[in-house]
Amino acid sequence: MSDDRLGCAVVGAGGYIGQHFARLLADHPRFAPPLLVAGERSGGKRLADVWQLAEAPPAGLAEERLLRLGPAALARRGVPLVFSALPSGTAGPLERELVRRGVSVFSNAADHRAAPGAPLLVPEVNADHLALARGGRGRGLLVTNPNCSAAGLVVALAPVLGALRPASIHVSTYQALSGAGYPGVPSLAITDNVVPFIRDEEEKVARESSILLGARAGPQVRALRTPIVAHCVRVGTREGHLEAVTVHARRRPSGDALRRAWTTFDPLRALSLATAPHPPVVVRQEPDRPQPLRDRWAGTPARARGMAVTVGRIRWTPPYLRFFALSHNAVRGGAGGSVLNAELALEAGRLPRRPS
Template identity: 40%
Template sequence: MGKLNVAIMGATGMVGQQYIRLLEKHPWFEISILMGKRSAGKKFGDAVEWVGSYDPPSKVKEVVVSEIEPEKQAADLFFSCLPSEVAREVEGKFAQKYPVVSDTSAYRMESDVPIIIPELNSEHIKIIERQKRERGWKGFIVTGPNCTTTGLAVALKPLDEAYNVRKVFVTTMQAVSGAGYPGVPSLLIIDNVIPYIKDEEEKVARETRKILGKFQNGIIVENDMMVAASCNRVPVIDGHLESVYIETEKKVNVEEAKSILRDFKGVPQELKLPSAPEKPILVREENDRPQPRRDRDSGSVPGMSVVVGRVRKGLDEYSLQFTVLSHNTIRGAAGNAILTAELLYRMEYIK
């Protein structure tokens, strides 16, 4: 089998750089087009401010970045990590002909567009049949969540199935790479915490309810759990840490909750997809874990496992407290999108 040609829209950004790294040796996908605006016309290696600790692959460094021209560009699959305002028009144009897997918020909350975390809600993918039919598209758009939603939703899924989660209170400590490049000026974030991230708290609440909703009679019925988020930017490079308190309908046993989290698996693990971590959730027992620097790359596929720690009793037997860590540009963006594309390929939505 030949590899599928994939294009990356927004290749030089914080998420784009993760795509370049994660796709370098991918068994099914090969990078064919890199796209950008300011970097268009330059070799990727000259245009990019590479943030990772080792160089970009030498083959990719030589690729000349193109401007986005939906009428002229063709690929088997388009990954989009553009700013949302740009993504709205561009993703829709490509989806007329091609599959688009997007990290942006442009289409996330449209009723015929799924927000996919493959271990959680692969059945939502079916909604793209309606999307294609009603919009008259040959291709489609599938999105991934906001990076802050991802870790929270992964940890909530098995707990909701076991205990029926009614309320969620989450306080985040979010890495600077979540704001894109160049992101938050160093003079504002070093030695500081910024207790506000525009639109983030609303996104976490809305997206969590949609992702954890059920696919019934051709529509996604949102989960009715209530979510209150307080989002903070902290001087960490990668990895969003979240302190979570949940209230449940059923009584919670702390040890049982830990093993439910530990044992959680989904369709990607059953199908042994190339980017699927053996364990979507890792549970730490130490009092001082997870920590972004030490735990963001843990697991069998670095950056793809969500790490949960400090699992403990809440105020009564119908509550639980814990801390969640997820790598925002890998599980929260490029890695999750690549895993989604692998699933779409195995389900024959991408050919």
């Protein structure tokens, strides 16, 4: 492992997404093991003491204490790059302050999504939108990843959109409990139950997917005009959002052409981005896949586990294409998405080694 790895920190390291960041960054080939920054509940504890994920905490970071550090202290320590797993509301001012101090921020929070100069990014879908990130001359970059359901949906749709030229897209989600962070939904509200409401989720899925699938137009994005209509439902699974998608198509490509579009899709194949799955879409033929329990960790190589989107139960009855898509909400839709965005920015020469 080379020692010119870029220094970084995770803010919100005590939370669900923060722990996935720690897992992904403990031995990353291009980023050094992160400083772990927490809030009131986890500050001062060891990572192992706050760990909630099913797998063991990463050996190199398990004994590290979570620090209470603000933007000024992070900039003073020369940290050039911050991965943000902060709750919305807290994230907005803190991330702005980091960027103002020259620190680049890759965020999971909703506060700055698609704000001017802060693109929403899923590299397989809209890598060219990275050029919209303002930065340099004393200012850090600010790049956001989308809502966890939108992240899986756009990767599943991107390969087939051109062939279908949809009149509308409908999606119903079956979203895992960890999508609400830790401790999340009370057990008595979800045991023996499904909850057909997640605040603001349907609006986020529609808006953010339209932007990600839209086209760059000068300094802005022209959002996809096709209506995207969502139902969002919380179910009692632990990780992995399942989505039932119906595309009302204007064109009638062959079923083989659609399958080929999915199986040959790999727009990042020429770049060496450590967290990029190859292929990004895994197509399952079995009649009962994808399933959260079996498919949430799809993705090769090993570092990209949980980054692939699994598509299955494909039914093409023109003008309707129906399929299910499954993606790991906290990896593809969370920490892994941010790490992949930062790898793309590093590869593109957009990440300075010190606060700029």
